[in-house]
Amino acid sequence: MTSNLDLIIVGAGAAGIGAAQAAATSKLNYRVLEASHRVGGRGLTEELAPGIPWDLGCHWLHSGSINPLARVADQLGMHYGKGSESRNFFLKGAWVTPQQQKDYADYTTRQWHAMRAAEDEQRDVAVVDLTELDQPWSSYYCYWQSLMSSEDVDQFSFRDLTAYQDTDENWPVTDGYGTLLTKHAAGLPIELNTTVKKIDWSGERIKVTTNRGELTSKYIVITVSTGVLGAGDIEFLPKLPLATREAIDALPLGCYNNFAMLYEQDWPFDADTPSRIDYSNGDDVNFAFKLNCSGWPYIYCAVAGRQARWLERQPPAESESMMMGALKDIFGNDFARKITRFKTSAWGGDPLVKGAYSASKPGLSQQRKVLSEPVADKLFIAGEAASTKAFCTAHGAWETGRDAVKML
Numbered sequence: 001m002t003s004n005l006d007l008i009i010v011g012a013g014a015a016g017i018g019a020a021q022a023a024a025t026s027k028l029n030y031r032v033l034e035a036s037h038r039v040g041g042r043g044l045t046e047e048l049a050p051g052i053p054w055d056l057g058c059h060w061l062h063s064g065s066i067n068p069l070a071r072v073a074d075q076l077g078m079h080y081g082k083g084s085e086s087r088n089f090f091l092k093g094a095w096v097t098p099q100q101q102k103d104y105a106d107y108t109t110r111q112w113h114a115m116r117a118a119e120d121e122q123r124d125v126a127v128v129d130l131t132e133l134d135q136p137w138s139s140y141y142c143y144w145q146s147l148m149s150s151e152d153v154d155q156f157s158f159r160d161l162t163a164y165q166d167t168d169e170n171w172p173v174t175d176g177y178g179t180l181l182t183k184h185a186a187g188l189p190i191e192l193n194t195t196v197k198k199i200d201w202s203g204e205r206i207k208v209t210t211n212r213g214e215l216t217s218k219y220i221v222i223t224v225s226t227g228v229l230g231a232g233d234i235e236f237l238p239k240l241p242l243a244t245r246e247a248i249d250a251l252p253l254g255c256y257n258n259f260a261m262l263y264e265q266d267w268p269f270d271a272d273t274p275s276r277i278d279y280s281n282g283d284d285v286n287f288a289f290k291l292n293c294s295g296w297p298y299i300y301c302a303v304a305g306r307q308a309r310w311l312e313r314q315p316p317a318e319s320e321s322m323m324m325g326a327l328k329d330i331f332g333n334d335f336a337r338k339i340t341r342f343k344t345s346a347w348g349g350d351p352l353v354k355g356a357y358s359a360s361k362p363g364l365s366q367q368r369k370v371l372s373e374p375v376a377d378k379l380f381i382a383g384e385a386a387s388t389k390a391f392c393t394a395h396g397a398w399e400t401g402r403d404a405v406k407m408l
């Protein structure tokens with residue numbers, strides 16, 4: 001292994017790839033060390049059926065018009081959608097009335113104003129503390145907000161919602177976001193199957209111990225998740241400063257899994273069925289279903305927080321029966337026969353991630369900035385958790401990697 005390096009980048013997910021692209025532009029002598037047999041990290045595209053890609057991790061180019069990875073997709077000739085979706089709410093066994101639709105929209109506006117007011121008062125509390133919980137759609141609203149941070153609304157700060165830079169443009173990568181990241185990484189000096197075990201930053205040069213030997217470098221950019229850092233999978237010598245350790249602890253990963261239900265007909269629904277259905281039994285069963293997700297013949301949905309953790313520990317049939325129950329409620333009992341395959345991700349059990357994405361503990365939302373601060377001018381932590389405006393996303397992760405290299 002090479003040891004006269006300027007820079008070592010740990011991890012080849014979105015942040016590691018962003019860092020590597022910046023290092024290549026700056027003509028640095030660098031290597032990326034990736035524990036897995038593949039690049040992409042939480043970006044992973046598989047086939048649901050031959051020729052039908054589906055993403056187990058990131059899929060949408062959030063804030064599309066300001067998302068740097070949309071420009072990368074353009075350069076690589078990859079496809080993404082920009083179309084709007086038709087949408088309706090199926091609540092307690094019936095489609096909502098226009099008046100209920102308006103009431104729901106007014107409700108979400110009120111919750112948003114409550115968060116803005118709390119921000120003006122400099123509060124930093126859990127989302128649930130600012131949420132009206134006694135409305136027919138409260139439980140759906142809480143489910144939806146849990147998807148934003150991969151945690152339940154009592155577990156994360158509302159500031160993760162107000163600080164996030166959102167243009168409300170969520171463009172699905174039709175060919176798969178994982179494939180986009182893999183193509184973007186082509187040609188970069190990435191050592192796969194190389195697990196970083198120890199980082200000794202006590203001397204002038206940083207000494208990195210891996211399962212395949214030792215390397216040294218002047219700088220290091222670490223992009224592994226806060227799940228991996230918090231678990232102590234990498235030993236630091238000396239320990240990371242207390243402020244950095246506290247920031248890691250303040251930004252644990254939640255759990256969030258994607259689900260795909262394949263059907264064989266082009267559109268096995270009535271012609272006027274909306275492409276996005278918000279479903280709630282008014283209590284504990286809530287799903288946002290996307291039909292013909294990104295133009296492919298499958299229904300997409302996701303769950304987060306405690307429910308995702310619990311479902312991940314059950315056989316997939318448990319998730320399937322819960323989602324099919326909701327779909328039968330909407331489309332009738334015969335609908336189940338149209339679904340030919342059911343797939344789910346399982347990020348909580350991935351030993352190289354240990355969750356989905358970071359959620360700021362209430363009272364500690366400022367810790368994202370602390371996490372991104374350089375340590376001793378040579379050790380830089382990047383990755384989605386270290387982004388202050390696009391955390392929890394692939395493009396936010398990519399930007400932190402690029403920005404870390406710009407600081408060298």
Ligand SMILES: Cc1cc2nc3c(=O)[nH]c(=O)nc-3n(C[C@H](O)[C@H](O)[C@H](O)COP(=O)(O)OP(=O)(O)OC[C@H]3O[C@@H](n4cnc5c(N)ncnc54)[C@H](O)[C@@H]3O)c2cc1C
Pocket residue numbers: 010011012013014015016033034035036039040041042043056057058059060061062194195196197223224225228233234256257258345347352353355356357382383384385391392393394395397398
């Ligand atoms: C289900 C799901 C859906 C999502 N949907 C979206 C979406 O639609 N749009 C969006 O923008 N974002 C989405 N996200 C979030 C997005 O995927 C992540 O924020 C982003 O991919 C994180 O990138 P990263 O580089 O920070 O971390 P990672 O992707 O986790 O990369 C870190 C890398 O480090 C490697 N590694 C770990 N330990 C070691 C070690 N000891 N030595 C060497 N390498 C190591 C890992 O294998 C991994 O490749 C989703 C995430 C999930 C889980």
